[in-house]
Amino acid sequence: MSASERTTETIPEWKKEEVEALTEFLRSYDSVGVVNVAGIPSRQLQDMRRELHGSAELRMSRNTLLARALDEVDDGLEQLSEFLTGQVGLVGTNDNPFGLYKELEASKTPAPINAGEVAPNDIVIPEGDTGIDPGPFVGELQQIGADARIQEGSIQVLSDSVVTEEGEVVSDDVANVLGELGIEPKEVGLDLRSVYSEGVLFDPEDLAIDVEEYRADIQSAVASARNLSINAEYPTAATVPAMLQTAAGEAKSVGLEAAIESPDLMDDLVSTADAQVRALAANIDDEDALPEELRG
Amino acid sequence: MEYVYAALILNESGDEINEDNVTAVLEAAGVDVEESRVKALVAALEDVDIEEAIESAAAVPAAGASGGA
Amino acid sequence: MEYVYAALILNESGDEINEDNVTAVLEAAGVDVEESRVKALVAALEDVDIEEAIESAAAVPAAGASGGA
């Protein structure tokens, strides 16, 4: 307590005001996340801020002040402090944290990679026509490991070629070629490190929901309900057509099995008899015993 | 198919599938019952294992389902 | 399934598929009728085109038979 009093005494007025503003910001949202903003060009950052407007708000400040504000609110938010390293910002939203994660992922955009950066994934030069006229560039491509040739008047890449593997540092040559081809291998955007929402701290892994899985769950839930409805013979508007079909199918099966002379069944009985007589005839080897139409 | 349905209801209720019962069910449903068809139905079903015939119906559609998928 | 069979008989006879008629058919067959099940059936059938529902079934076995063969 005394330590915090002492620091409070020593910090200048503008910092106090900044912390107060940040604290107010934090209090006005149900969910607060820490996002990594490293490597995002400022213009792109502006665009992202604008896109988030309405559903979420991004605030940046010195990390020490952010930490102080998190401490100040003190209802669990201080747990986010450990993620305040490097270039980060805070996002606040009243959306649910899963929704926030989805939105941030969706707002990521491709960006070029510079020499000296670490490849975030395998960097691939895709198969196809580069559209570049024959010249020394084909050699540059070959040198970095691309399967390139001159063909039909232009430089072509004959198969997808990995030129830098995930985790490797991008070389000058690779960066140049990528730049020439306009390949943007990075995904740039607000990278969520953690979210604190109504008492729960979420990792990004927790927040990455698989929408397809939910869709599959719905299908499976619907299938279960259909099965139960039909097997328990509890008709609903959705399942009664199937039950009618089952009933009709059963009646038909019984009718055919018993060869019931019903007008509804006669067509099927005749065709069944025909199928049976043909099946039996197929077992007869002696052509003299067969009717003309079945003789080989 | 109403004659067959009548027999199937009797099969489930456990009442005997005889001419009187089939006729009663059909009349309750407002069917103008033909005696000879009732007789023919009862005679035809005499030697048939209805449960088995019903089950063989269930076997087909299931396959259909996967075929249709 | 007896409740569904009863509905199908009424569908063929042309009589309305309502609670009274379904109950009458089932009782004629000696079924111990549960009113709530009759109600549920009639409610479920309200917006259903029975002929269409049955016919769409007829299309299926074909796939089933060949698929199963």
Added chain:
Amino acid sequence: MEYVYAALILNESGDEINEDNVTAVLEAAGVDVEESRVKALVAALEDVDIEEAIESAAAVPAAGASGGA
């Protein structure tokens, strides 16, 4: 199924499919003929185009056979 077979033999011989003829064929084969089934059969076949029913069946087995192969 013997009743249906009898009708189909008559269909091939060209003799009329009526109660007398069906009964005669079945009796010649030693079947204990039930009049009601004969009646029902003849009545039910009245509206059936046998050749057509056979042809639509004939089309299927082929499919079935290929499915089975």
Added chain:
Amino acid sequence: MEYVYAALILNESGDEINEDNVTAVLEAAGVDVEESRVKALVAALEDVDIEEAIESAAAVPAAGASGGA
């Protein structure tokens, strides 16, 4: 096909599939019977399991039904 149908009726009635019986059934149906074909048929069927042959056709009817629809 009438010769084979005659055999099928006899198979169901339980009477022996011999020349006399096949001939009797066919004649009752007004068929102008060829003795040699009857002989050939009876001989050919001696080694055939008729029930099995019929059942192998059983898969078809369902399909046939839809084909007819």
Added chain:
Amino acid sequence: MEYVYAALILNESGDEINEDNVTAVLEAAGVDVEESRVKALVAALEDVDIEEAIESAAAVPAAGASGGA
């Protein structure tokens, strides 16, 4: 289908599938609950092994449904 879903939630929560509980779930979802449908559901499920009924594909429906779609 909402009535069936309600039963399935209760089945998972372990609470008894009785009229009160089904009604409570449906009302919480803003459903205008019909007592007779609740009764019918509870009655229908009484003797049913729900787990098994969920897992065993209701033969026709799937096929029929896709055929009808």
Added chain:
Amino acid sequence: MEYVYAALILNESGDEINEDNVTAVLEAAGVDVEESRVKALVAALEDVDIEEAIESAAAVPAAGASGGA
């Protein structure tokens, strides 16, 4: 699966699938509700066309059920 069932009831009742409503349905069924699961469900379903998923499920069941077995 109870969370998904709850969403499906709301889908049928027409009430919004939001955190409060899903929670209310589950609590009425005696489920010990996990807030984060409700949140995840609501967020995920925002991107799912539920009607379309339900309709396509009609084709799935048989396969799905057998797959799940």
